[in-house]
Amino acid sequence: MKILVCISNVPDTTSKINFTEGDTKFDTNGVQFVINPNDEFGLTRAMWFKEKQGAAVHVVTVGGPQTEPTIRKALAIGADEAIRINAEPTDGSFVARQLAEVVKNGGYDLVIAGRESIDYNGGMVPGILATLLDMNFVNTCIGLEVDGNNATAMREIDGGKEKISTSLPLVIGGQKGLVEESDLRIPNMRGIMMARKKALNVVEPVDAPKPTQDQKFEKPAAKGPVKLVDAGNVEELVELLHNEAKVI
Amino acid sequence: MSVVVYTESDKGKFKKNAQEAASYAYKVAQELGESVTAIAINADDDASLGNYGVSKVLKVTNDQLDTFNAKAYANVLTQAAEAEGAKVLIVSSSADTKFLTPIVTAKLNAGYVPNVVAAPDSISPFVVKRTAFSNKGFAHTEITSEIKIIGVSNNAFGIHENNVTVAIENFDPTLGDSDFTTKSVEVDKVVGKATIADADVVVSGGRGLKGPENWSMIEELAEVLGAATACSKPVSDLGWRPHGEHVGQTGKPVASNLYIAIGISGAIQHLAGVSASKTKVVINNDPEAPFFKAADYGIVGDAFEVVPKLIEKLKEFKAQNT
Numbered sequence: 001m002k003i004l005v006c007i008s009n010v011p012d013t014t015s016k017i018n019f020t021e022g023d024t025k026f027d028t029n030g031v032q033f034v035i036n037p038n039d040e041f042g043l044t045r046a047m048w049f050k051e052k053q054g055a056a057v058h059v060v061t062v063g064g065p066q067t068e069p070t071i072r073k074a075l076a077i078g079a080d081e082a083i084r085i086n087a088e089p090t091d092g093s094f095v096a097r098q099l100a101e102v103v104k105n106g107g108y109d110l111v112i113a114g115r116e117s118i119d120y121n122g123g124m125v126p127g128i129l130a131t132l133l134d135m136n137f138v139n140t141c142i143g144l145e146v147d148g149n150n151a152t153a154m155r156e157i158d159g160g161k162e163k164i165s166t167s168l169p170l171v172i173g174g175q176k177g178l179v180e181e182s183d184l185r186i187p188n189m190r191g192i193m194m195a196r197k198k199a200l201n202v203v204e205p206v207d208a209p210k211p212t213q214d215q216k217f218e219k220p221a222a223k224g225p226v227k228l229v230d231a232g233n234v235e236e237l238v239e240l241l242h243n244e245a246k247v248i
Numbered sequence: 249m250s251v252v253v254y255t256e257s258d259k260g261k262f263k264k265n266a267q268e269a270a271s272y273a274y275k276v277a278q279e280l281g282e283s284v285t286a287i288a289i290n291a292d293d294d295a296s297l298g299n300y301g302v303s304k305v306l307k308v309t310n311d312q313l314d315t316f317n318a319k320a321y322a323n324v325l326t327q328a329a330e331a332e333g334a335k336v337l338i339v340s341s342s343a344d345t346k347f348l349t350p351i352v353t354a355k356l357n358a359g360y361v362p363n364v365v366a367a368p369d370s371i372s373p374f375v376v377k378r379t380a381f382s383n384k385g386f387a388h389t390e391i392t393s394e395i396k397i398i399g400v401s402n403n404a405f406g407i408h409e410n411n412v413t414v415a416i417e418n419f420d421p422t423l424g425d426s427d428f429t430t431k432s433v434e435v436d437k438v439v440g441k442a443t444i445a446d447a448d449v450v451v452s453g454g455r456g457l458k459g460p461e462n463w464s465m466i467e468e469l470a471e472v473l474g475a476a477t478a479c480s481k482p483v484s485d486l487g488w489r490p491h492g493e494h495v496g497q498t499g500k501p502v503a504s505n506l507y508i509a510i511g512i513s514g515a516i517q518h519l520a521g522v523s524a525s526k527t528k529v530v531i532n533n534d535p536e537a538p539f540f541k542a543a544d545y546g547i548v549g550d551a552f553e554v555v556p557k558l559i560e561k562l563k564e565f566k567a568q569n570t
Contacts, residue, residue, distance in 0.1 A: 120380055212359045247506040
């Protein structure tokens with residue numbers, strides 16, 4: 001089995017978000033970038049397939065040279081090869097069209113992407129990619145088994161989960177549940193050394209439209225102070241929720 | 249020409265997000281000088297959409313679509329949009345809709361912006377406001393493609409009544425075997441209980457509750473309020489509660505009217521995930537917990553004393569007000 005894991009380079013979840021250049025750009029100053037958490041669950045599941053069932057695992061990202069430390073980390077975790085498509089990932093359709101080229105040329109059976117990146121939250125790349133290449137697609141995937149050409153996926157739905165039967169070639173939009181938090185791997189020294197010798201191929205993007213553009217950003221409005229209610233006077237909270245907030 | 253809205257239903261009944269998406273579609277149609285056409289799959293009360301500004305319902309009745317199937321549903325939406333010559337398509341933010349909309353986006357060569365929280369900033373150029381950075385910010389995003397798809401966030405634009413005369417037309421999309429290459433084998437869904445995605449009220453517990461055995465009071469509080477139950481990330485990672493209840497940046501977002509956080513300190517990732525909730529209440533014994541800076545109401549106190557009292561007072565309140 002040949003697996004491609006799509007990786008976004010995103011600000012660490014603890015990052016404070018600021019904007020710059022007249023609120024038109026995300027301020028990367030002092031921000032630590034990591035593998036998008038949804039993608040990291042997928043990468044770890046891909047490593048499981050590699051070790052238990054035998055698979056080649058490649059990783060791909062769409063991004064400038066500054067994303068290479070993140071993709072090197074994926075190699076250090078155990079991916080065999082990496083591809084960087086040298087373009088800024090500013091639109092989901094554009095990114096999906098770049099990835100489609102890589103998938104088509106690489107003959108992958110399984111493409112594991114995250115359900116969404118935690119920066120721009122578009123959540124559209126896996127679905128567009130699957131549709132462009134006429135591959136099967138399962139989103140919000142929280143479990144995946146592959147047996148020959150057949151795949152069984154568990155999908156999170158609102159209020160529960162759904163078991164889906166499908167076949168390769170398959171694209172999934174994955175998230176926590178594909179593996180547990182405790183299964184995530186921290187690269188060891190040997191992995192980091194080996195990653196330096198692994199191929200990181202840089203390819204130039206293909207022409208593709210960008211139907212959406214972020215024009216301006218803003219931060220949420222500052223919040224007023226909390227209204228404290230005494231622990232011995234809980235009925236006051238009920239009264240405030242009813243008469244003031246009008247939510248009960 | 250019309251603005252097309254996908255109105256999602258569950259067992260024949262339109263969901264709240266369908267009414268909200270229809271309300272949004274009406275707003276956009278007004279600005280464009282067009283009318284709203286809804287696409288409804290196996291729904292019973294199609295005419296009710298007239299209350300939210302829908303002039304025409306394309307009614308699909310098809311046994312093959314009784315169980316949700318993203319590819320087949322996406323094909324139905326695509327054919328409806330094409331039949332209507334729609335340039336703007338409005339959808340909701342449910343898990344099912346976020347599954348099918350990227351497929352429609354690719355089929356229609358459209359530009360898609362999800363998580364939209366307000367009426368368009370402008371129609372020409374077409375700019376919408378959406379959440380970004382997992383609710384830590386907003387982006388104003390321009391859509392330049394000929395066909396535009398807007399995913400409306402839950403409980404942000406709101407449900408608005410606009411009564412119009414509604415015509416119902418049968419719509420019979422062409423579906424083939426290739427639309428059913430992923431098959432639903434089994435659905436395991438809570439019945440008769442609010443879900444985090446749809447609930448007006450969400451009651452959430454954190455590590456301050458000390459162990460899974462103490463969740464009965466969270467569930468009792470949720471029951472009194474008709475609320476969904478949720479939890480913080482550490483709680484789901486410890487296995488105290490299922491992953492499906494994890495709310496926050498890497499879990500589910502919450503956009504309820506009321507969010508009650510019990511024994512949750514308020515890590516930045518958690519606060520981002522619940523920030524779209526209208527009113528936030530925190531109960532925590534640590535007055536320095538960051539959640540107090542993000543909440544509207546707070547009680548500094550021991551959850552094991554405060555929550556049972558709150559349940560009692562809410563029961564009294566409900567008894568008097570029903």
